[in-house]
Amino acid sequence: xxxxxxxxxxxxxxxxxxxxxxxxxxxxxxxxxxxxxxxxxxxxxxxxxxxxxxxxxxxxxxxxxxxxxxxxxxxxxxxxxxxxxxxxxxxxxxxxxxxxxxxxxxxxxxxxxxxxxxxxxxxxxxxxxxxxxxxxxxxxxxxxxxxxxxxxxxxxxxxxxxxxxxxxxxxxxxxxxxxxxxxxxxxxxxxxxxxxxxxxxxxxxxxxxxxxxxxxxxxxxxxxxxxxxxxxxxxxxxxxxxxxxxxxxxxxxxxx
Amino acid sequence: xxxxxxxxxxxxxxxxxxxxxxxxxxxxxxxxxxxxxxxxxxxxxxxxxxxxxxxxxxxxxxxxxxxxxxxxxxxxxxxxxxxxxxxxxxxxxxxxxxxxxxxxxxxxxxxxxxxxxxxxxxxxxxxxxxxxxxxxxxxxxxxxxxxxxxxxxxxxxxxxxxxxxxxxxxxxxxxxxxxxxxxxxxxxxxxxxxxxxxxxxxxxxxxxxxxxxxxxxxxxxxxxxxxxxxxxxxxxxxxxxxxxxxxxxxxxxxxxxxxxxxxxxxxxxxxxxxxxxxxxxxxxxxxxxxxxxxxxxxxxxxxxxxxxxxxxxxxxxxxx
Numbered sequence: 001x002x003x004x005x006x007x008x009x010x011x012x013x014x015x016x017x018x019x020x021x022x023x024x025x026x027x028x029x030x031x032x033x034x035x036x037x038x039x040x041x042x043x044x045x046x047x048x049x050x051x052x053x054x055x056x057x058x059x060x061x062x063x064x065x066x067x068x069x070x071x072x073x074x075x076x077x078x079x080x081x082x083x084x085x086x087x088x089x090x091x092x093x094x095x096x097x098x099x100x101x102x103x104x105x106x107x108x109x110x111x112x113x114x115x116x117x118x119x120x121x122x123x124x125x126x127x128x129x130x131x132x133x134x135x136x137x138x139x140x141x142x143x144x145x146x147x148x149x150x151x152x153x154x155x156x157x158x159x160x161x162x163x164x165x166x167x168x169x170x171x172x173x174x175x176x177x178x179x180x181x182x183x184x185x186x187x188x189x190x191x192x193x194x195x196x197x198x199x200x201x202x203x204x205x206x207x208x209x210x211x212x213x214x215x216x217x218x219x220x221x222x223x224x225x226x227x228x229x230x231x232x233x234x235x236x237x238x239x240x241x242x243x244x245x246x247x248x249x250x251x252x253x254x255x256x
Numbered sequence: 257x258x259x260x261x262x263x264x265x266x267x268x269x270x271x272x273x274x275x276x277x278x279x280x281x282x283x284x285x286x287x288x289x290x291x292x293x294x295x296x297x298x299x300x301x302x303x304x305x306x307x308x309x310x311x312x313x314x315x316x317x318x319x320x321x322x323x324x325x326x327x328x329x330x331x332x333x334x335x336x337x338x339x340x341x342x343x344x345x346x347x348x349x350x351x352x353x354x355x356x357x358x359x360x361x362x363x364x365x366x367x368x369x370x371x372x373x374x375x376x377x378x379x380x381x382x383x384x385x386x387x388x389x390x391x392x393x394x395x396x397x398x399x400x401x402x403x404x405x406x407x408x409x410x411x412x413x414x415x416x417x418x419x420x421x422x423x424x425x426x427x428x429x430x431x432x433x434x435x436x437x438x439x440x441x442x443x444x445x446x447x448x449x450x451x452x453x454x455x456x457x458x459x460x461x462x463x464x465x466x467x468x469x470x471x472x473x474x475x476x477x478x479x480x481x482x483x484x485x486x487x488x489x490x491x492x493x494x495x496x497x498x499x500x501x502x503x504x505x506x507x508x509x510x511x512x513x514x515x516x517x518x519x520x521x522x523x524x525x526x527x528x529x530x531x532x533x534x535x536x537x538x539x540x541x542x543x544x545x546x547x548x549x550x551x552x553x554x555x556x557x558x559x560x561x562x563x564x565x566x567x568x569x570x571x572x573x574x575x576x
Contacts, residue, residue, distance in 0.1 A: 047458055067460035083458040085451035087518045092444055097459040099441040109439050152459075 005052030006039055013039045015215045016053065021160060021191040026182055028202040028223070029195045031212035032235055037195045038080060040212065041162050044193070045077035046070035068097065076158035080165045080195075082149040086138035090130060091119040093137050094152045122151040127177060143174035150181060160191040167201055179205050199228045211235055269512030273527040277534060284538030291541050298420065302412055302488070304533040305422035306331075306481040307503050309429045311511075311525045313363075313474030314504040316433060320470045321450040321517025322370055322377040324363070327478045327504055328497030329388025334359040334482035336392060339401035339492040348407040355486075356479040362388070363475015367468035385501070392494065401492040408487035425484070426526070429477065434522050446470060450517025499550070506557040507532055514568075515561060 006014040014036045021027040031037050042048040044055065046064030054061045057073055064070040070077070084093050095115050101108035116133065123130065128147030130140060137145060146166060153161050163182070167175045182205050185192050196202050202209060203223060211219045211234040219234050284291040310327055317324050338355040346354070362384070369380040414421045437443035445466050448456045456463050481500075486492060509515060510531060511524025536549050 045458075046460070067458060071460070079458055081455065081458075083452075083455035085448040085455060085518070087451050087514075088444070088447055092447075096444065096448055096456075097461050099444060101441065108441070109435075110441060110444070 001040070001044060001053065001055050003053035004040065004043055004050050004055075006036075006043060006048060007051050013215055014043070014050070017212065017215070017217045019044075019210055019217060021193055023159070023191050024186055024189045025208065026186050026192045026194060026206045028206035028209045029193055029212065030197075030199070030202060030209060030231060030235055034214075035212040035235075036215040037212055038164055041077060041164055041193065041195060042079075044070070044075060044162060045079070046075075047077075047079075071098070071156050071158070074157070074159035075162065076153035076156040076160070077162040078146075078149045078153050078164065078166060080168070082145055084137045084145060084149060087136050089134050090123075090137060090140075090148055091115045091133065093148055094119050094122065094155055096152070098156065118155065119151070122155055123147065126151055126154070126181060142169045143171060143177075146170060146174065146178065150178070158190065160193070161185055162193040164195045165197065166194065167196060167198060175201065199231060202231070203228060213237065270521065270524050270527060273510065273524060273531060277527065277531050280531070280534055280538060284534070284542060288538070288541040291538055296537065296541075300533050300537045302420055302422055304529055305412065305425055306484050307500065307507065307533065308426045308526060308529045309477045309484075310474070310481050310500060310504045311507045311529050312429050312433045312522060313470075313477035314508045315511070315513055315520045315522055315525045316437065316446060316470045317377075317474050318505070318508050318513045318515065319437075319450045319517055319520040320446050320467055321453065322467060322471065323505065323515075324366055324381045324471060324474055325378060325501045325505070326362075326366060326381040326385035326388055327474065328500040329385040329392070330359050330362045330475050330478040331482045331485065331497035331500055332392045332492075333362060333388050334479040335486050335492045335496055336395050336401070338482055338486045339396075339404060342404045342486070343401070352408070352483050355483045356476055359479020359482060360472050360476040363478065364468060364472040366475065367471025370471065371464040371467040392496070396492065396494065398494065400494070402490070404486060404490040404492075406487075406490060408483065409490070412484055412488040422484075425480075429480075430522055430526060433473075437522065442466065442469070447518060450514075450519070452518075502550075502557070503529075503532055503553060506553050509557055509560055509564075514564065 001017065001019040003016045003018065004014050005012070005016055017036065017040060019029070019040060029037050029040065039048065043050045046067040046069050049065065055064065056062070062073055064073070067077070085096065088096075091112070100111040100115050100118075102111045102114075103109070120133065126147050128144060128151070130144055137148060140148070146169065150163075150166070153163075166178050166182075170178065179201065182192055182194060186207075194202070194206060206223045209221050209223055209226065209231055210217060211221075211231065213235065221231065221234075281292065290296055310331070314324065314327065334355045337358045338351055341351045341354045366377075366381050366384055369375050369384070370377045373380075411421055411425070416424060437446070445456065445461045448459075448461060449463050449466060453463060478500075485496065507528030508520065508525045510528035511521050511526070513520030513525070532553060535552060536546075539548060539552065540546060
């Protein structure tokens with residue numbers, strides 16, 4: 001992505017942002033609240049149309065008008081809000097917008113059996129256990145729901161998987177599972193973009209880190225050649241770090 | 257979980273409705289000998305067809321998170337076109353096509369206002385209802401269109417193999433809608449929109465188009481109901497379609513649809529229609545003023561909505 005610009009009314013959410021991922025690489029995207037991370041990946045996912053700049057895929061420019069366009073080009077996105085329909089069963093959610101059909105008298109009907117079998121396969125690959133395949137998604141735990149959103153992304157045969165805050169709502173064991181999953185996707189030679197607030201997770205899983213601040217890309221670092229302190233400095237702006245180190249006793253109250 | 261207990265869970269509302277229907281049947285039968293006669297029940301059935309097919313469309317619209325309070329107006333305007341087409345001596349099939357097309361167009365218009373202009377559906381359709389009713393008055397004034405031919409009467413009075421034609425119409429409409437809802441991608445998209453419109457957009461569902469199609473389908477079914485109405489009564493009068501919207505919405509909600517969208521049951525709606533129509537008939541037979549009909553149906557609607565709201569609050573509280 002080169003020089004991406006996105007405005008909402010008079011607000012410039014993304015200001016000429018450059019962002020890239022190589023095959024077989026995990027790129028972390030970090031930044032403070034409102035830095036433009038989610039906006040950037042929604043542009044990449046086809047959910048927003050950029051006001052400027054271009055998206056290059058394998059060196060060729062592409063335009064996405066809808067999320068389906070992006071999927072057709074092999075980009076699967078797991079949104080922070082997961083985009084699940086709460087009062088619908090698991091398989092319906094995994095295939096939402098990309099239902100499998102088979103023709104009966106020339107009319108496409110839902111192929112429920114194949115979708116259910118594929119769902120079972122995807123969930124067991126991800127080691128996600130659900131009590132009842134027909135259960136509504138709203139009756140599942142946060143980790144199970146995350147697993148279903150990941151299964152949906154895997155179901156599209158994607159070359160690039162984008163995950164917005166995949167670990168934010170999860171328990172520790174579930175976080176480990178997601179990080180393992182990211183590793184396995186990377187080993188298949190696919191690209192992964194991970195947005196996270198958790199610097200520890202970022203350092204554990206990523207190859208490179210891109211930092212956004214106030215809608216601008218202000219740095220790309222090799223994970224092996226940087227430190228959490230440097231990244232936090234980039235995220236907050238260096239002066240903010242100084243304030244923090246001068247008044248360490250204020251940190252707990254800031255957490256509220 | 258055994259399949260029987262799963263059935264009891266998934267079909268809870270339908271089972272309650274069946275019990276409620278049996279209860280009011282027993283109540284009315286004990287007060288009126290005529291209630292359970294074949295002739296009375298057949299009459300009730302023949303008069304339920306219009307509401308039943310509108311109820312199917314209403315179920316789809318409510319499941320999408322919308323509502324249409326103007327169906328009575330759509331029915332009325334379609335009926336005017338049907339009446340005028342009859343008066344112009346057009347052949348019956350053309351008359352049917354005109355009626356159904358007018359309904360579809362008006363439904364599509366409602367859908368466009370809700371989906372494209374993002375006007376809240378209840379306000380948009382309340383507005384269009386007043387426009388439709390105004391059209392009705394402007395076109396036919398205080399008079400009736402009456403003395404229409406009986407070329408379509410077999411649709412409401414005829415039998416095939418001893419079974420009223422209306423049964424086949426209901427079966428066809430509900431079968432069609434059920435397949436759309438449960439066996440076509442369209443139905444899954446509709447359901448997802450009712451659950452979470454933002455999520456539906458993120459996964460790339462053409463939200464506006466699906467919504468407009470749902471309203472257009474409801475309009476089509478209201479047009480078809482207008483055909484049956486004119487076929488049955490052979491006139492178009494000023495107060496046509498007055499209570500249809502309330503009854504269709506009540507049947508849908510009684511049948512288990514969530515007024516906020518995402519959940520609904522076609523079978524439940526059909527049972528809701530049966531319940532409402534038997535209730536109306538029974539109240540008349542035991543000598544209760546028909547003015548009480550509105551109290552009973554409107555009251556039931558409020559009670560069921562309150563119970564649903566309390567139940568979901570309880571569940572929500574517990575799951576958190």
